[in-house]
Amino acid sequence: MSATSPLRPVLPPDIRARKGTAPLVVLTAYTTPMARLVDPHCDIALVGDSVGMVLHGMASTLGVTMEMMVLHGRSVVKGCGKAMVVIDMPFASYEESPAQAYRNAARLMAETGAPAVKLEGGAHMAETIAFLTRRGVPVMAHIGLTPQAVNTLGGYKVVGREDEADRVMQDALAVQEAGAFAVVLEKVPMGLAGRITERLEIPTIGIGAGAACDGQVLVIDDMLGLFTEFRPRFVKRYAELGKAADEAIAAYAADVRARAFPAEEHGFPDVLPAKGQK
Numbered sequence: 001m002s003a004t005s006p007l008r009p010v011l012p013p014d015i016r017a018r019k020g021t022a023p024l025v026v027l028t029a030y031t032t033p034m035a036r037l038v039d040p041h042c043d044i045a046l047v048g049d050s051v052g053m054v055l056h057g058m059a060s061t062l063g064v065t066m067e068m069m070v071l072h073g074r075s076v077v078k079g080c081g082k083a084m085v086v087i088d089m090p091f092a093s094y095e096e097s098p099a100q101a102y103r104n105a106a107r108l109m110a111e112t113g114a115p116a117v118k119l120e121g122g123a124h125m126a127e128t129i130a131f132l133t134r135r136g137v138p139v140m141a142h143i144g145l146t147p148q149a150v151n152t153l154g155g156y157k158v159v160g161r162e163d164e165a166d167r168v169m170q171d172a173l174a175v176q177e178a179g180a181f182a183v184v185l186e187k188v189p190m191g192l193a194g195r196i197t198e199r200l201e202i203p204t205i206g207i208g209a210g211a212a213c214d215g216q217v218l219v220i221d222d223m224l225g226l227f228t229e230f231r232p233r234f235v236k237r238y239a240e241l242g243k244a245a246d247e248a249i250a251a252y253a254a255d256v257r258a259r260a261f262p263a264e265e266h267g268f269p270d271v272l273p274a275k276g277q278k
């Protein structure tokens with residue numbers, strides 16, 4: 001039986017073993033229909049806490065709750081057959097203690113069916129990552145720019161230039177040592193991301209971290225041109241679905257105002273048509 005057989009779902013150790021083979025393809029998904037689109041093409045569907053900014057109009061990810069991650073997580077698990085689902089642990093659901101992290105991670109897995117969680121932080125989260133991993137919770141780590149720390153970092157800036165590079169390398173080594181099966185590198189300079197990727201035995205998944213990483217992740221609504229509130233330099237637009245939707249909605253509004261919609265074919269006659277007719 002192959003590792004990707006539907007009878008034996010892809011699990012974190014399979015993802016870990018992908019290091020040095022084909023690049024890992026990761027996109028976020030927040031809903032069943034989007035998960036169905038992502039699933040056939042991706043190795044991992046990430047239920048990111050970016051959902052707060054992308055689908056709920058929040059100004060940052062700090063207001064995202066466990067309840068939101070459970071609901072969106074369940075929705076994405078329903079839409080995935082091939083891709084492995086990873087769920088972001090929201091702000092303040094894991095930082096207090098390893099026990100708090102375990103309780104909330106276990107809830108995300110038990111109530112959604114996802115086989116792994118992701119949490120932000122390097123060396124200072126190593127104890128928590130080890131606590132979870134040893135108790136059956138596979139952890140994807142996330143270092144470099146950690147958006148839940150936007151208020152202490154002072155913005156969504158590059159992390160790891162010059163003096164900061166060694167600290168990011170130490171974070172990468174610490175999360176690997178703690179048992180993380182993969183690590184997201186966000187807005188880490190390209191050269192440093194390459195050195196971390198070479199040094200680690202677990203896959204690195206980059207977002208704004210250059211081409212040397214073992215995989216890439218983007219927010220699905222960003223790359224489809226659906227989310228346009230801001231556009232980081234690392235986003236490549238593969239479609240302009242927001243523009244297409246705007247044009248479609250404008251055409252509908254014009255049709256309704258001109259009484260051009262609905263047409264005869266969209267309505268129901270008062271008398272049932274005779275057989276053979278529509």
Ligand SMILES: Nc1nc(=O)c2c([nH]1)NC[C@@H]1CN(c3ccc(C(=O)N[C@@H](CCC(=O)O)C(=O)O)cc3)CN21
Pocket residue numbers: 049050053054061147155156157158219222227230231232233234
């Ligand atoms: N839609 C969306 N896409 C994301 O990539 C994303 C989210 N939401 N929400 C959670 C975090 C926040 N992230 C962000 C948010 C903003 C920038 C940004 O504005 N970057 C600018 C420069 C900003 C600065 O230097 O202060 C850039 O050009 O990269 C980057 C990453 C990444 N994540």
Ligand SMILES: CC(C)C(=O)C(=O)O
Pocket residue numbers: 028046047048049050051088142184207217218219
């Ligand atoms: C961008 C990815 C890595 C993320 O953490 C999110 O979507 O929340």
Ligand SMILES: [Mg+2]
Pocket residue numbers: 048049050088
């Ligand atoms: Mg996130």
